[in-house]
Amino acid sequence: MTIDWSKAPEGATHWDSRGNACSLGFMKPGLRTGEWEYAGCGGHWVLYGRADMNLINAMIPRPAPWSGEGLPPVGIVCEVKSGHGEFPTFVLCEVIAHFDGETKPCAAYVYTQHDGTRLVGQGTEQAFRPAPTPEQIAAEKREQEISELANDFYIVGFRSYRITAEDLHRLGYRKTEGGAA
Structure with a gap:
């Protein structure tokens, strides 16, 4: 599942992976300790109440901004080097996992080719750069x-x-x- 954090309302810190017909899935801490709010269909924040274990286990935190140093965090959309030679191109990708490569840590990612085909790739930290703003x-x-x-x-x-x-x-x-x- 891909979470489009660019559509998150201001203040959203988590995504509720359980889904809800009257919720956009985005969550944020409430005004009181232990309480949570969710983004309602009307674009306003609605009090969810205290978080139970089901909610806590289902919440996915918003990825931290990535500076371009080290491997990009899992869940972030960034660019990955595509092609070889003197003038490689970069394509948008989503990082889906980290793993130990033969000599260095690696990141697995998914990207979409020009024909719409989705592919999986892997790379070390030198292959990635932040997506342009x-x-x-x-x-x-x-x-x-x-x-x-x-x-x-x-x-x-x-x-x-x-x-x-x-x-x-x-x-x-x-x-x-x-x-x-």
């Missing part, structure tokens, strides 16, 4: 768009503003309602 993804997209625009400038040559504007127009760039192209 939404801010990093947006910055990479912006950099790619700027690089493409700069490439268009290179293709047309930076002759004059008027000629460059004509060439960019020919290439399909248009000024939109807020001034952005």
